[in-house]
Amino acid sequence: MPVIEVNNLVKFYGKFQALDGVDMEVAKGEVLGFIGPNGAGKTTTIRILLGLLRKNAGTTNIFGKDAWAHAAKLHRSMAYVPDVVNLWPTLTGGEVIDLLGKLRGGINHKRRAEMLNKFELDPTKKCGTYSRGNRQKVALVSALSSDAELFIFDEPTAGLDPLMEAVFNKCILELKQMGKTVLLSSHTLSVVEKLCDRVSIIRQGKIVESGTLDELRHLTRTAITLETVKPIKGMEKFEGVHDLSVEGTSVRFQVESDKLNSVLSHLAQFEFKSLVSRPPSLQELFIHHYEDDLTGIDQRKKERVS
Numbered sequence: 001m002p003v004i005e006v007n008n009l010v011k012f013y014g015k016f017q018a019l020d021g022v023d024m025e026v027a028k029g030e031v032l033g034f035i036g037p038n039g040a041g042k043t044t045t046i047r048i049l050l051g052l053l054r055k056n057a058g059t060t061n062i063f064g065k066d067a068w069a070h071a072a073k074l075h076r077s078m079a080y081v082p083d084v085v086n087l088w089p090t091l092t093g094g095e096v097i098d099l100l101g102k103l104r105g106g107i108n109h110k111r112r113a114e115m116l117n118k119f120e121l122d123p124t125k126k127c128g129t130y131s132r133g134n135r136q137k138v139a140l141v142s143a144l145s146s147d148a149e150l151f152i153f154d155e156p157t158a159g160l161d162p163l164m165e166a167v168f169n170k171c172i173l174e175l176k177q178m179g180k181t182v183l184l185s186s187h188t189l190s191v192v193e194k195l196c197d198r199v200s201i202i203r204q205g206k207i208v209e210s211g212t213l214d215e216l217r218h219l220t221r222t223a224i225t226l227e228t229v230k231p232i233k234g235m236e237k238f239e240g241v242h243d244l245s246v247e248g249t250s251v252r253f254q255v256e257s258d259k260l261n262s263v264l265s266h267l268a269q270f271e272f273k274s275l276v277s278r279p280p281s282l283q284e285l286f287i288h289h290y291e292d293d294l295t296g297i298d299q300r301k302k303e304r305v306s
Contacts (some may be wrong), residue, residue, distance in 0.1 A: 001064050003028050003150055003181040009058035011044055018044045020205040026183055031176055033196035034185040041205040042185045046154050076105040079143035083155030085135040087127035093138045094123030100142040112145040118167050132159035144171050154185045193282040220288050221254040223278045228270035238263055
């Protein structure tokens with residue numbers, strides 16, 4: 001049984017449809033990266049899973065129980081960190097960490113001490129004096145100090161410096177080793193690529209792709225840099241070749257996976273001197289799904305300028 005199971009999830013804000021049939025599963029012990037631009041539906045999906053928003057249609061189950069009907073009980077087995085953390089200004093960071101731990105049913109004091117040390121957080125200061133990054137650390141320390149089985153992070157490193165981001169990354173890997181389940185929403189695609197077992201890409205309220213990075217890479221292009229003995233000819237005739245640059249015996253291009261063999265077979269007649277093949281990064285996968293949106297943005301910018 002999946003830890004998170006979402007089927008045909010629909011959510012309207014008035015007449016605006018924020019989610020249009022979202023399907024998602026997260027298995028026990030899995031780290032799922034949930035990516036998409038602002039307004040794609042990530043936070044709405046997460047808030048429904050947390051029992052903070054009512055859905056209009058579909059099912060959302062956590063540990064086999066309805067996320068809305070059993071929200072209070074489910075929260076004892078969950079830990080959540082949002083992208084913007086608001087704290088009680090007159091309480092200290094340590095008091096907030098302990099309060100949130102009690103609401104969840106308890107706190108692991110050994111891990112609490114470890115997390116305070118790792119994130120270099122002074123728990124004796126009032127929350128009203130904390131910077132945004134330190135407020136984020138309070139939420140992270142509280143979540144990571146718990147014995148929760150499911151961790152949901154919505155842009156959790158917002159406001160953190162690169163050193164603390166690296167600390168967070170290590171903590172996620174530790175959770176993975178402990179068999180915990182993680183749903184990680186992030187704009188930092190390199191982090192998602194490094195930490196996650198699978199990725200779900202949401203676009204305009206729909207999941208457009210979901211799978212491991214290797215599975216998703218089969219759906220897109222591979223970058224090739226190649227040098228041959230003889231001058232290269234005839235590359236223009238191939239479909240599925242993009243960003244082609246030919247200079248004598250050197251060629252650079254991107255090629256769709258199903259066209260790779262035929263393109264390399266053609267190039268082999270010019271006798272390879274060197275060949276570098278690089279699979280696309282998650283960044284490139286993401287842009288591939290949103291390239292028409294990016295084209296529309298560029299066009300609107302040009303219209304404003306003119």
